Amino acid sequence: MKRFLSVKGLIGLILVGSMVLIGIFAPILIPPEAGTAMDMTSRLSPPSWAHPFGTDQLGRDLMVRVLLGTRLSLEIAVTAVMMSILIGLPLGMVSGYFGGITDNVLMRLVDTLLAFPALLLALTISAILGPNLQNTIIAIGVAFTPFLARIVRGEALRVAQMPYVEAARASGTTDMMILWRHILPNILPAVIVQATISIAFAILAEAGLSFLGLGTQPPAASWGLMIQASRDFLDRAPWTALVPGIAVALTVLGLNMFGDVLRDILDPRSK
Amino acid sequence: MTYVLNRLLSVILTLFLITLITFAITNILPGDVAMMIMGTQSNPEALAGLRQSLGLNDPLLVQYGRWVGGMLTGDWGDSLIFKKPIAELLSQKIVASAIIVVMSMTIALALAIPLGVWAAVHRDKWQDTASSSTALLGVSLPDFFWGIVMILVFARWLGWFPSSGFVDPSENFVRALRHAFLPSLALGLGLMAHLTRMTRSTMIGILGQEFIRVARAKGLSERTVIWRYALANAIGPVITIAGLQIGYLFGSIIVMETLFNYTGMGWLTYQALLNRDMPLIQASVFVIAAVVMLTNLVVDLLYVAIDPRIRLD
Numbered sequence: 066m067k068r069f070l071s072v073k074g075l076i077g078l079i080l081v082g083s084m085v086l087i088g089i090f091a092p093i094l095i096p097p098e099a100g101t102a103m104d105m106t107s108r109l110s111p112p113s114w115a116h117p118f119g120t121d122q123l124g125r126d127l128m129v130r131v132l133l134g135t136r137l138s139l140e141i142a143v144t145a146v147m148m149s150i151l152i153g154l155p156l157g158m159v160s161g162y163f164g165g166i167t168d169n170v171l172m173r174l175v176d177t178l179l180a181f182p183a184l185l186l187a188l189t190i191s192a193i194l195g196p197n198l199q200n201t202i203i204a205i206g207v208a209f210t211p212f213l214a215r216i217v218r219g220e221a222l223r224v225a226q227m228p229y230v231e232a233a234r235a236s237g238t239t240d241m242m243i244l245w246r247h248i249l250p251n252i253l254p255a256v257i258v259q260a261t262i263s264i265a266f267a268i269l270a271e272a273g274l275s276f277l278g279l280g281t282q283p284p285a286a287s288w289g290l291m292i293q294a295s296r297d298f299l300d301r302a303p304w305t306a307l308v309p310g311i312a313v314a315l316t317v318l319g320l321n322m323f324g325d326v327l328r329d330i331l332d333p334r335s336k
Numbered sequence: 337m338t339y340v341l342n343r344l345l346s347v348i349l350t351l352f353l354i355t356l357i358t359f360a361i362t363n364i365l366p367g368d369v370a371m372m373i374m375g376t377q378s379n380p381e382a383l384a385g386l387r388q389s390l391g392l393n394d395p396l397l398v399q400y401g402r403w404v405g406g407m408l409t410g411d412w413g414d415s416l417i418f419k420k421p422i423a424e425l426l427s428q429k430i431v432a433s434a435i436i437v438v439m440s441m442t443i444a445l446a447l448a449i450p451l452g453v454w455a456a457v458h459r460d461k462w463q464d465t466a467s468s469s470t471a472l473l474g475v476s477l478p479d480f481f482w483g484i485v486m487i488l489v490f491a492r493w494l495g496w497f498p499s500s501g502f503v504d505p506s507e508n509f510v511r512a513l514r515h516a517f518l519p520s521l522a523l524g525l526g527l528m529a530h531l532t533r534m535t536r537s538t539m540i541g542i543l544g545q546e547f548i549r550v551a552r553a554k555g556l557s558e559r560t561v562i563w564r565y566a567l568a569n570a571i572g573p574v575i576t577i578a579g580l581q582i583g584y585l586f587g588s589i590i591v592m593e594t595l596f597n598y599t600g601m602g603w604l605t606y607q608a609l610l611n612r613d614m615p616l617i618q619a620s621v622f623v624i625a626a627v628v629m630l631t632n633l634v635v636d637l638l639y640v641a642i643d644p645r646i647r648l649d
Contacts, residue, residue: 173349173350173353174353176350177350177353177354177357177625177629178357179583180350180354180583180625180626180628180629180632181354181357181583181621181624181625181628182583182584182585182586182587182588182624182625182628183583183584183587184587184588184590184591185586185587185590185605185621185624185625186361188590188605188606188609189361189362189609189617189621190361192609192610192612192617193361193362193612193617265476269478272478272480273478273480273591276478276480276591277590277591277594277606278610279609279610289478292478292480292481292484295484296484296595299484299487299488299492300488300492303488306481306484306488310477310478310481310484313476313477313478313481314473314476314477314481315476317475317476317477318472318473318476321472321475321476322472
């Protein structure tokens with residue numbers, strides 16, 4: 066617990082904590098129509114008392130939109146990463162534990178998938194399924210699965226060689242039981258660390274997808290979409306890009322810092 | 337020799353798997369290529385005829401065989417949106433992207449190695465904190481955000497570089513580099529962050545080793561110890577990581593080339609995806625994955641060339 070109190074850990078914890086709180090409470094406290102309410106008389110107005118973060122090209126309040134966007138970004142990223150865990154965890158565990166031909170075939174497939182840049186894979190899947198919220202999650206989830214499967218496989222391989230696993234095997238415990246009772250709990254720390262860092266990457270991926278128009282669709286208050294819309298007004302209203310850009314940066318920065326500290330605590334070997 | 341043969345066989349197998357995965361991904365599509373060509377308003381008979389002539393009614397395995405067969409014989413088909421042979425399109429665009437990839441990698445390494453070494457030499461001091469914070473900030477910002485900042489600062493405000501377009505290097509080499517500079521810089525900054533962290537941790541490991549202490553005890557200058565002894569040993573892992581980043585780079589060029597309207601592979605792939613130009617999607621996704629895979633192979637071999645202690649067999 067002490068190590069969480071390092072400057073880095075503390076900043077990470079505060080950033081992640083604030084984002085989670087904003088993600089939970091912003092949609093409850095802010096009426097949903099506030100995010101899409103247009104005011105053509107105050108288009109692209111700079112930060113002021115009435116609009117602390119300024120307004121966009123349709124006169125929508127950027128602070129409201131960036132706060133509402135927090136839920137969307139976190140929701141997409143967390144669900145996508147959970148999906149990649151759901152597929153990657155059993156794959157990696159089976160591969161690492163059983164080894165042999167299963168391992169060879171599965172890992173050859175995973176290695177080939179790793180040759181596809183994650184963003185390209187996500188973009189392709191999203192374009193083919195048709196860009197919307199649900200397909201964005203599927204696209205990112207599938208694109209991240211090979212990374213997770215690789216890490217889980219390495220960990221499972223290491224744990225499978227431990228004396229207590231051998232002992233369990235010798236005493237006649239079934240493979241299923243060993244996977245569940247011995248392998249899973251021991252690889253969980255590495256999975257948690259990887260998941261934290263993956264959420265950071267998933268937020269960047271979602272922003273990238275939406276920025277290209279192949280992710281969440283307007284009028285949703287997605288950070289990537291907001292940055293995309295700002296492109297034509299950069300000269301006159303740089304805040305329209307800076308505000309959502311800083312929101313992405315703070316969230317990802319927080320997750321990366323938190324992930325680094327979490328790794329030092331949960332997975333001391335990698336220090 | 338056995339190693340090289342094994343690697344070659346593995347490359348062929350992986351290329352085959354890449355075609356299989358590319359084909360599988362693009363064929364879960366609920367859309368209809370024939371309708372994409374003729375439009376949604378076209379009459380059903382004409383659609384059926386086109387479907388027949390394109391062989392879309394054939395079993396998937398036959399379609400796959402035809403696609404791979406065509407690629408092996410150099411017939412990659414035509415793009416639906418550009419109405420041009422795909423092989424010709426790809427060979428033009430890949431040169432444009434190669435410029436950006438090489439340029440951004442050069443920028444990233446030129447910044448990351450000194451910064452990483454600086455941080456490692458001054459471990460746990462303010463220099464280390466400054467360098468690590470810069471790196472952490474770099475990985476936390478989407479690279480298209482850097483791209484937007486570059487456009488704003490270097491193109492709009494200062495007017496030093498063009499903010500969009502591609503110039504063929506055979507027409508005007510200097511102008512070609514000027515057009516490629518801003519997207520490369522934006523990509524390089526994102527890449528630099530990863531590489532700085534890697535250089536730092538590798539250098540810290542090496543600086544703690546026996547031979548460094550011996551070199552210092554011999555009275556060699558600190559400059560020689562760090563740059564000639566320590567860095568020479570750290571460069572291998574750093575280049576390996578840089579090679580592995582090629583995949584990340586090829587994902588990012590899609591965003592960056594689109595942002596800068598730089599008509600390379602990334603831009604082409606994006607146009608294909610946006611317009612659901614199925615033959616072009618298949619070909620460009622395949623080419624990018626193949627390039628990433630082959631680059632990783634080259635990096636592996638390069639690693640051996642740089643570090644003679646590593647034996648292939």
